[in-house]
Amino acid sequence: MNFKRVVVTGGAGFIGANYVHYALSAHPDWQIVVLDKLTYAGNLENLESVMNRIEFIQGDIANPVDARKALRGADAVLNFAAESHVDRSLLDPGAFVRTNVEGTLVLLEAARQEGVKRFLQVSTDEVYGDLHGTDHHSLETDPFRPRSPYSASKAGAEHLVFAHGISHGLDVVVTRGSNTYGPYQYPEKIIPLFITNALEDKPLPLYGDGSAVRDYMHAYDHASGIDLVLHRGGSGEAYNLGAREQISGVQVADAILAALGKPPSLKQFVTDRPGHDYRYSVDPAKAEALGWVRRYAFSEGLSETIRWYLQNRAWWQRVRAKKEHQSLMQTWYEGR
Template sequence: MARLLVTGGAGFIGSNFVHHVVQHTGSHVTVLDALTYAGNRRSLDGLSADRVTFVEGDITDAALVDRLFEDVDAVVHYAAESHNDNSLHDPKPFLDTNIIGTYTLLEAARRHDRRFHHISTDEVYGDLELDDPQRFTEKTPYNPSSPYSSTKAGSDLLVRAWVRSFGVRATISNCSNNYGPYQHVEKFIPRQITNVIRGIRPKLYGAGQNVRDWIHADDHSSAVLTILDKGAIGETYLIGADGEKNNKEVVELILRLMGEPADAYDHVTDRAGHDMRYAIDSSKLRSELGWRPSFGDFEAGLASTIEWYRTNEAWWSGAKDGVEAFYASKGQ
């Protein structure tokens, strides 16, 4: 797969994947990104033009997508509207990008017979009780709880249908919560880090008992490359690094790592339909494809992420005021 097309490659997880591909393979990457508020062209700074070609455009643009598919061997589909709070405020962009955009890409993959990998989320499975010994597996029934997770569930089902009905050579991965460089400041971890940098007290939804299963974006990238190389067509693989932490633990760890008192945060109004717990069982990916995460120590990974935001304020500062104004208007 010498030529890859990466949709959403200027977004958080997509840009980390592009950096990972350039560092660990000889592939050329074409990035297709609409550069909405969550996409940042500067996330690809430092990558050679000989290795990475950037195309600004929308995945719902069928003519553009068709042209790009002509010149690649495989497509990794990261592009998505992905913020739960935004989906509660205005669901339509989630339908446009996550459903219509995925359909447009699948049709191009069918016409050109291209290998296709679809990036999804563990949020399609709903949530688990805090004391539930189970974790999500590839056989867990879908039970999405927000417009965002519902549209991601719908896009997963489209991929499965195009595999079965049209023979598209596709795989799916559902990943737990990512953290690392290049993540927009509206998201939980970078919002709290940048609040501390700015001298603002971090914000915690409700009691902060909601649990997320954290994975460093670089580990997500290595898992996707493994699936592209070894994954069986039509199969779904769950990606996780056994990183369960509740939100209160994460905020307090951020504060300690940044030299602040662990209780120097504010509780704010919880969001509607806030899932309680996510937990990934990635044993299929590990046993069948031999993948293992590199960032087994969440504290060390979080410390390196904090350092990245400290040294790259120019990357995130332009969006910070608008994000905080939006949350302030909602009492969050």
């Protein structure tokens, strides 16, 4: 498929910004429109080096006026916009329903009304639920068993996406990515939280015994997989994107502390997250069959990510100083 004008919602956030950088390199002839509400996790600094190459619209995907404005004349839309932190979804689930479910619906309607050729929904492996105690790797045909407000909202959004494909003939595709890390990630997620805490000699909070396993995928690989599905994915199909890694929280902490020369005593085991899923793992063979080849093993990707945070102290120090970050740290972790 060929596209000329592409809308990236949530493009000032972590994965969205990484995709914008990737797309500008892979498709220099594209006209890219970024629609972003600029919530606490949206940051125009993530796009600072490419602002002269994109059109930026500050707006809300749940606002029909903003959605129609952004999608006018677009060939494709990639929906990265989402509330995405499980811990925050336990504190304020309504915000997740509004953005992830209602916002996706508004965006789908705008895409239909504006004649968009293809709609790509960026989803998550968390829709499959907890695989703890099994050796199974989730397949695209597996049933959904979401266990948090966040994953439930993403599952609901997917149902709306596929329903629009069936009911209205909209060309839709979905990617279900595993836990992603890399540059520009807001430091509430485990890897940037642990890196920045370690750099400030603060504790690295591990839920329970720290044995929860994730399939950590570098943001570049996630972006390249999304781009491949956009161009080659079958209409009405979903594609898993994962790195075939099985890394525990303790392993993440140990690797970061070792890389930064910090003592293991900075590991701090805290009261477990309610309803904590202890294992996610997807089978990405379907995306690999399209030609997706991942670049980063976890050790290499983590080393590169640590270097980025070392070289961009001002970026994450500004983020950590904001009241939204301070509030979550105080509300969620103090006393655990």
